[in-house]
Amino acid sequence: MSIPTSITQILKAGPIHFGPFIVTTQVFHLTPHTYALVNLKPILPGHVLISPRRVVPRVTDLTPTETSDLFLTVRRVARMIERVYGASSLNIAIQDGADAGQSVPHVHAHVIPRKRGDLDDKGGMDAVYEMLDGEEGDLRDVFSKDGDEGRRRRFPRVDNDERKPRSAEEMEGEAWRLAGEMEKELDD
């Protein structure tokens, strides 16, 4: 697979930060104010994150320009993800602040492709949210805080343990593939 043009541009534009982390090689799409990245431990195949390039914790911290750019990007990425992963629906969710379950203090919209019955063996359609909030959801295990754990564990845990962190190579491969797919999307 030859390197997509957009990946070359992303690598030139880096480093790209996700909170305190550098995630440049996980990024598959970049706009003036927004980037999209593949996930360390996706809940379902195609689970990606969309963030503002500026490291800010809350949606209210975004400028209007950043807000528009972020959600226009969510819409375009979501459309691509639904097509590429053969999904019929999407969950789009933002945990805006620690008391809403936010782990990394940097605005990020989860986009999760869904199919009919995809979580029937995990507890049903809505288990996606519980999995989102397991500590393996993204980089939360790196970023967990004292006192959170007891509160979280009160909620019955879905079988998250089979979700292993992916290798850098696997994430980079997916980023290249999705970068190529984003290049096929229309700009509207």
Place this chain on the structure above:
Amino acid sequence: MSIPTSITQILKAGPIHFGPFIVTTQVFHLTPHTYALVNLKPILPGHVLISPRRVVPRVTDLTPTETSDLFLTVRRVARMIERVYGASSLNIAIQDGADAGQSVPHVHAHVIPRKRGDLDDKGGMDAVYEMLDGEEGDLRDVFSKDGDEGRRRRFPRVDNDERKPRSAEEMEGEAWRLAGEMEKELDD
């Protein structure tokens, strides 16, 4: 309480549709392409919905202009809700399509104000998602479809039964109050 100017404008602009329903008197904020409405059965006090004025089922159906307007409105309404309800965080969630749990086939972003420990007696921080997806979450009971029920019930049910539908008067009173509060928000 005297009628807020924006409520007069909303009533003049009506009827406003939420899927097949007319919700004009629940609406507390209106922009060229977007409206915000109070909820029949809020999960937590201040749980509101933001929708495009055009009745379209999926985020991908929105034009770029509608997308920007919707999420700029989400940001402004979220800021107001956090202030008025004394919250510290927010859940922002879109169930984009039936297989992601969407009930009414009209794009709607849930905005739910959160405080530390607010759901400790309901199953913990993340019970909000399960409650969102109980059939009482919005108008789903009016709109339920054959075959959904069995799948949903597999997921352990949080204590939703105490959530009674609110009266038209109660919702209208909250809409007037929130309309007045929105008028205090800056336009950025």
